Amino acid sequence: MRVGLDYRPATGFPNSGIGRQDIALEQALRANTQVQLQLFSVAPQQHPIRRIAHCPDWATPLDGIHRLPERLRFEALFLPQALRDAQIQVYIANMNMGLPIGRKPPGMRYILQLHDLFQLTMNNHHGSRLKAKIYGLSDRLSIGHSVRLADRIWTPSQFTADETVRLFPHARSKVRVMPHVVEGFTDQARAPATPLPERYWLCVGTREPRKNIPFFVEAWQIARRQFGKTPDLLLVGGNDCLNSAQRNAPGLHALTGINDSELHHVYRQAERLWQPSCGEGFGLPVIEALSVGTPVAVASGSSLDEVTPPDSPRFSPTDLGALVRLMGVLSTAGPEDPGPAQAWASNFGVEAFQRHFNEMFDELFEEAR
Template identity: 60%
Template sequence: MRVGLDYRTVGTSPQSGISRQVYALENGLRSLPDIELERFTVAPLGDQTRLQAHCPAWGCAKTAMHQPHNRLRFEAGFLPRALREQRIDVYISTFNMGLPLPPKPKGLRTVVLLHDLFQITLNNYHANRLKALIYKTSDRLSIAYAVHSADRVWTPSQYSADETVRLFPKAADKVRVLPNQVDGFVELAADLTQYQLPERYWLLVGTRELRKNVPFLVDAWQQARRQSSAVPELVLVGSLEHLPEAQRTLPGIRALGGVSDAQLHGLYRQASRLWQPSYAEGFGLPVIEALSVGTPVAVASGTSLDEITPASAPRFSPTDTAALVQLMLDLSTQPDEESPEQRRQWAERFNQHAYRQRLAELIEELK
């Protein structure tokens, strides 16, 4: 079986959570017998990527790959012909949309990897209202087309699967769950001495997206700190610019940007607890990464975080500030719910072996 893989996300943001899953999918497919894998993407003229993937003759800046007009040019003008020429049997789009537009090559089966549906159900950061409207309309049409035309829709959680069926009921019989692969960290934890971190701190990873609900958590943390000196300082991986101005200079809060995997590993290991307050989450990669090194977590309830987190881990409403303040006061003095080893064992259910076993089952369906 010849499988084509949409590699555009890797070119745009090679270290993103979605790109990590593209790498996992690529390596998982290469490990399966009788699979020949080909990459398809857009790249600037002269870029090294053009030697490693099938690209159109025209070039495109990496930051512009997902602009609507460049997507249309790729998905309608290049991809159908390229898939026919390469005799691709199964094509997998990896970023919620991006399947080839008609005419569909004869015998081609398609899969869309639908990480979540927040592009069309929530508001996202854009330069202005017009741009937001253009992208939301384009994304809605593209996702609807992908879900409608795909032979299979793979989602990383049952929550995302249920949301897909809720919005697109006719797709119910082709939605499957492929949990993300989270292997923990290959590199040793970096020395974090340069950051002069406190002995105890709580950690939050990711600040940009509104759905991460960071200001809500910071507000509750600030109130808890006022009531008890036992509440640790708060370290954010991201930028303070995504917080309200009044929160950026609070005593005991700091943000670290541009951290390497080794540094992130160290931050997880040294943290007293990871907090994930998202009111919308398609999977929750930081939660599994924290658990994989034995660090306790506390998560907001109501989305995929419920299913990827051990039952004993603390949960809280993503809208009830008073309850979260009380939980923070309690957890600042209580012993951890589980041992580090129990948390690491839980994270194993998302390792490479589990991922590849499930991927093999899904590929078998397409033969």
């Protein structure tokens, strides 16, 4: 079976959550003996991806892959004919959208990897109100188009599957749950250039409003005043989401631009990862922390309920007082055995992902016969 894969996320932002899942899909497809894989992407001129992927003649900057004009140009003017020329039988789009615009050729099947639907259900970070309106409308149209056109929709959690059916009831029969892969860290841990505090709690991923970081920092500041052993707080991803008073709070640290080996070190040295998000489609940092034996505490109400060990502390993402009290309890908690955390994380490793992927593809093969 000739399979085409949307390789734009892996080209433009390979270290992001979606970029890593794109690469994981590529590896799973190459490992399947029934698949002949073709990649489709955009890139600047002379970029090495052009040697291994089908790309349009025009140049696209790596930081422009998500821009609406570039998306429409690729999906409407290039992709439909490119898929026909390559005789693709199954095409996988994995940017929450991105299926070709136009009539689907007879016999071709489309798969949409839908990581989450927060573009439709929550406020997202945009530079201005005008951009927020434009992208909000385009996201609704693009996601709706891809959901309608897809023969299968793969979601990383039951939470996202349920949200998909809630927003698009007609898609119920297409939706399947395939958890993301978290490979763990292969590079040796290395301390970042910025010195780390002796004791710290950790939050990873801080940009979008749904990450709920200002609320969490407010609770942490109160806990610092009430409980003398509350550790420092390290934010990986920056502190732009905070107001000036919070950014300058004693004991608060921010890190940006670190590589995988440095992130590995940051996870290992943390006393605990906190994930206070109001909504998560999967929760990659939770599994990354668990994979190195670092305990976690998570907000309830989204996919974090699924990817977190049952005995891990949970809290409401809106109840400030309860979160402060939990911080007081955990500020004096002793070290935990890393074994159970790492065993849980292995449920989301490469072998588990390959097994789930093959089950999804076997279903397609059976239907094609």
